[in-house]
Amino acid sequence: MADGTGAEWRFAPxxxxxxxPLLAIRIDVMREHLERVFRYEPSRARRIFRRHFDEPGxxxxxxxxxxxxxVAFRPGNDxxxxxxxxxxRRFQNRGLxxxxxxxxxxxxxxxxxxxxxxxxQDSPADRFYERHGFRKIKEDEIECTYERPAPKATR
Numbered sequence: 248m249a250d251g252t253g254a255e256w257r258f259a260p261x262x263x264x265x266x267x268p269l270l271a272i273r274i275d276v277m278r279e280h281l282e283r284v285f286r287y288e289p290s291r292a293r294r295i296f297r298r299h300f301d302e303p304g305x306x307x308x309x310x311x312x313x314x315x316x317x318v319a320f321r322p323g324n325d326x327x328x329x330x331x332x333x334x335x336r337r338f339q340n341r342g343l344x345x346x347x348x349x350x351x352x353x354x355x356x357x358x359x360x361x362x363x364x365x366x367x368q369d370s371p372a373d374r375f376y377e378r379h380g381f382r383k384i385k386e387d388e389i390e391c392t393y394e395r396p397a398p399k400a401t402r
Contacts, residue, residue, distance in 0.1 A: 256343060258306040261317060265307060269317050270296050273333045299331045308347060310338065320351055326394070327355045329364045348379055352395065362395045 261269070273296050299305065304321040307314060316334035320327060329351060334344055355362045364381070366372045367390055373383075381393035 256308060256310045259309050261305045261307050266300055268314055272316055272335050276333050305331060326361045326363045329362055356398045359397050361397045363392060365390045365392050
């Protein structure tokens, strides 16, 4: 698949050897946002990402053979959860995130399930997800939960 710049990208399964490089990407892209809500601590970042990394559904995002990031697509009983969606800064603001999200939403539509995800309060990601049909369904002082409903059944 190609992003908005024509670069070919693909998903691949994550392996244990990918943990440290992905953790570095996560910390790089999330640190300032987590510091803003007083939630950044290296050991906490590692512990949370380890938990998410070990759950089924995490996919690498590769451009050629270059690790560009990761995303988790986790079908559950009542919704699909997307989490751990991190792109290396080198690949941000090029349309790649939107293209990846469109592919994931098409997978969710094929399963006829809603999609949920959490976003830090006052994050630029709020607007990104709202543009893709998500609406805020819950929030606390740290995070907002967004949901994109399942597609309407057609006859």
